[in-house]
Amino acid sequence: MINRSEIDRRKTFAIISHPDAGKTTLTEKLLLFGGAINTAGAVKRNKINQTSKSDFMEIEKQRGISVATSVMAFNYGDKRINILDTPGHKDFAEDTYRTLTAVDSVILVIDSVKGVEEQTQKLMEVCRMRNTPVIIFINKMDREGKDVYDIMEEIENILKISVTPLTWPIGQGHSFKGVYDIYNEELNLFEPNKTKISEPKIKVKNLEVSSLSEFLPIPLINHLRDDIELVKGVFDPYNTELYNEGLLAPVFFGSAINNFGVSELLETFINIAPSPSSHEAVERTVFADEDTFTGFVFKIHANLDPKHRDRIAFLRICSGNFERHKFYYHSRLDKKLRFSNPLDFMANEKNIIETAWPGDVIGLYDSGNFKIGDTITEGEPLHFKGIPSFSPEIFKEMENKDPFKAKQLEKGIRQLTEEGLAQLFIQQPGNRKIIGTVGELQFEVISFRLEHEYGAKCDFRPLNIHKATWVTAQSKKELENFAQRRSSYVARDKENRLVFLASNDWDLQSTRTTFPELDFHFTSELENQKNKTVK
Template identity: 30%
Template sequence: MMELSQNRKIINVGLVAHVDAGKTTTTEQIMYLAGNIRKIGSVDKGSSHMDYCEIEKKRGITVFSEQTTLKWKDTEINLIDTPGHTDFSSELKRSLNALDAAVLIISAVEGVQAHTETIWNLLRENKIPTLIFINKLDRVGADLDRIYSEIEQNLTRDFLCLHKAYKLEKDFDGIVDLLEDTYYRWNSYDVFDFEKINKSEDEDKIKLIEKLADKDDYILEKYLNGDDITKNELVEHIKSNIESCDLYPVLLGSSIRGIGINNLLDGLCNMLPKAKENLDGDFSAFIYKVKIDESIGKLSYVRVINGTIKVRDTLYVEDEDGQAAEEKVTQIRKYSGEKYTVVEKLQAGEIGVLCGVKNGKIGDIIGTEKSGTGYECLGTGHKSCQNGQAVFNHVIEEKTQISSQNGQVSSIQKQTVQNQTVGTGNEFYNFHKNRQASLTSASVLISKVTAKNEEELSQLLNAVKILNVEDPELNFTWNKDKNEININVMGFVQMEVLKQIIKDRFNIEVELEKPRVNYLETINKVSRGFCHFEPKKHYAEVEVEIEPNERGKGVEFVSNLSVDILPLQYQNNIEKAVFEAVKHGTLIGSSVTDIKIKLIDGKYHLEHTHGGDFRIAAIRAVQKALSDNENILLEPLYSYKITVDKEFSGKVMSDILKMNGTFEDPIANCDKITIKGEVPISTSMYYPIEIASATSGKAVVNMNFSRFSLCHNEDEVLANTKNVIDKDETLYNGVSLFREKRKMKKVK
């Protein structure tokens, strides 16, 4: 096994938060303190360096994830600023694949909100070490005790307070670092203008040590023996518990006033795990984002796993036919917001942008070796690769988390029962295992896109295709017969933003029609599907078994088939195809979820079999299995939190019941009532507007996608032809094609 380089200190960190928690302001202060910018930008004034897009400036929210690289002391920090609005969570999810760690920012006033919980769950499912930064302690209404209680109740009990604040709201002027026994006090709104005062808080430090001792045997033993525990020992053992996601440090500050930013940067460098990658191995990287640039073409944002890539190097990317396509890197960029610098190379642990990778797609793994990284591992995103080789033990069981509670693709499970070790090195595998964020999660709404000028339909189609490359969760469909374009969206804000983006980027004015709910399908029993595909000079045979999966687990693929029966290359073709097969079910043609698909058998022909043959055979085998099963419809639910005056609490609860929702026991706070629960999106998507009108705008409503559950009105949904999703009937069927006496015979 090759040694990992420990000389460089690189960390890839994502800043994540509920909208308006101060995430972009924190990024601005970090960039200013590190010397990347000379003047701090403002979100309110539309001058922030990371939110440079016009739509972001107008709305004052982050829509696109952006990156910057800065140097702090001896560490290179690659910072990714992610969207905080739930409608743009797909950008956040894709960015998770590039991260070594994350900073979750929570407002000391608004506290833990619904989307904060969603983000936290994503971080936990992807096992990303996380530092919590409580911001806005200078604001009126800041309440640390309440925030700590909300973190404990809604996120985790395993948080570790490393700071203490003496004052809050307008008097907030600094923090005590419990590890350093130092009071950092700011004298002005200048991030540099602070003084350090020796200050010990013994009681709080003992609480810190006791909480660490609950997780760490070494610290526990020293504490029980009454031995002195040095600062270095505390830091090292806190660091190891953070890396294993057993503890989550909590820091304090006010980004708008620059308080605690230097402590936050120190925490990133001293507490969070660095990138550990193989500099000497052959190049491999993960594409976590794609943008289309008018002048240079496709920009592939990558996290480099192994090795080094240089300008004019050749690498391999999986093309549309599942083959290894040769690509040449024409330019390498390092971005800082809108601006970029051209560099000659990217090395393991870094993130950057490759130009010239025409076939690269979000989720692809690319490499400089054709075998392994460039072919077998490419695009699957979950096998162990090093030096262009795939790694398989006698029995390998891999689980790669693909999504959270969105109810679609949540994991891939693959077993290879055959001793076929062809390489070593689990660095790549350990990085990527359980770290694959949702690439194909189910958006909850579907909207039809129409051009105001009908003559611009072809231009609109091309524009939507480009946007779909950049955000595959749009999952656009094109019905030639109806001249109809449909896209998947998460909410109304995203619809408004897309409308503006199409106008600004492509000069096309469009309308997005009133959305309908995006339902999913699942199954209720075990069934098998078989397809023999043998047109002239083609051959493939696939048999699968499907069974119900746990609700919310998504789609799992399992292969127990020996590579002596069916070569690994063809098993990979089948694996990729089954996830394409579940894009359409048998009820209304919507995506299928919560299902396990097991490869039972497969056959190939040495001369006539092509990779594409197994794609068709696998899709039809799955479709056959679905048609012989009991299919069920699932609907998306909102989780909601509604706060109203007491006089309106009865109305809210009555409305929720009418919408087929549920609610927990109401929480009273002075003259306000807070009601939490779940409700079908189909009945409640316009409720925030309705309750705002009924309460003269005094209601505080927070609604976020929660999960998919059994549809409360399945018969009604199935009877409505507007809910039917178009699919390619020539592909999505259970028909087998046999050749008998030089003639084709169809068998259903």
């Protein structure tokens, strides 16, 4: 029987936000409070590992934003915490969306000055699609921002989710002194510290104690007492069942950069956040406490270590117990593989592991066997659901600037698109390579990585393409007829699936009317074996 205690002690979650809301800072402080790092700043300086810094991470430094999901794990008390820090920039939203399939819950960071922003809404919609439990951390309370009641109302109205505050701010902006822990009914006041944890200067269980006046102004204490009374009357009490169903979001306030509110968030999170439970496969529901091992690849990253040109597949364990050196079944390839050096990402270091449990995210060195969405089991042919591939919004033709580097360019663009950084469409005649992305910044990253990791240079020529849709039909003849009649507007993706490249909305609607027997799909799930597209 699988060790149930190993499952219960694991908390696997993603931190998501609109850019600049303080997501990476909060990640750092959770690692700091969890004892995984000693000084804040390590996450920003060494995104994934400390010993080898990749050129790709140079892009992050230059831009000052995250462009790839980082995996960090640490032990806190008797809990095993797995943090997936995701990109906030909309150009890399696909990486974030895929990461959300590999977690059991989410912490959503909101800037108290700006409130709910565009990317916040999109991320919340993805969470709602899977009923993912969400905790909200309202950050930057040390700045003059929106009224806290207005922010709470904004969250409920725009994000369409009920909220219940589990901490409450003491002041705001220049008068911000910390937070009151409603969930545990205690007050811990800390001195601001941007790099290390400071000792609390007061710990009290009762807001009526007279000693509070030694640390807080009387008007602030009275205002806090009134606020707590109002909060308990206005907002529904915390309900674990509603939170686990994704219907109720506990709300925390703080200033991650000053360490305010982080300890309260972490302590409450490990108590209420769900442990691994189940994942949906095409064939059946897979439960975490099953004896046999299952897992799926949700991310691939090439050249984490430029010196070794490694390629790592990130695998979320869904059930059973993963063991080093054991043979496992690759569902798509229909063959068995053995992994000699599986990796665990402990904060900013990579370590070889002997075993791992449901909820863990491990790295597998890959020589080209894996694609995003692949399933690994002990023999059962499973195909997990929900790994999305979105229709790109920007399309450009890739042009080789150095004919002598054609092989390197071919290899590079194949590997980068297999990571999910962009989508590759091949158009005939001429084997034209069309790259589709959701943002301009991705082309810059692709160009940079092709040159520095593969020694290939290219240009990107804009194309008049409005939308890519995957085309399926009941018969192969219908697809062939469509491909011949619209040959100038069709291509094949990496899996040889037929894709229609519409120049505008009218073109798309007209084509759908002309070919009513065809189905046009705006998104594609990367479950190639079960895909209904007729090739």
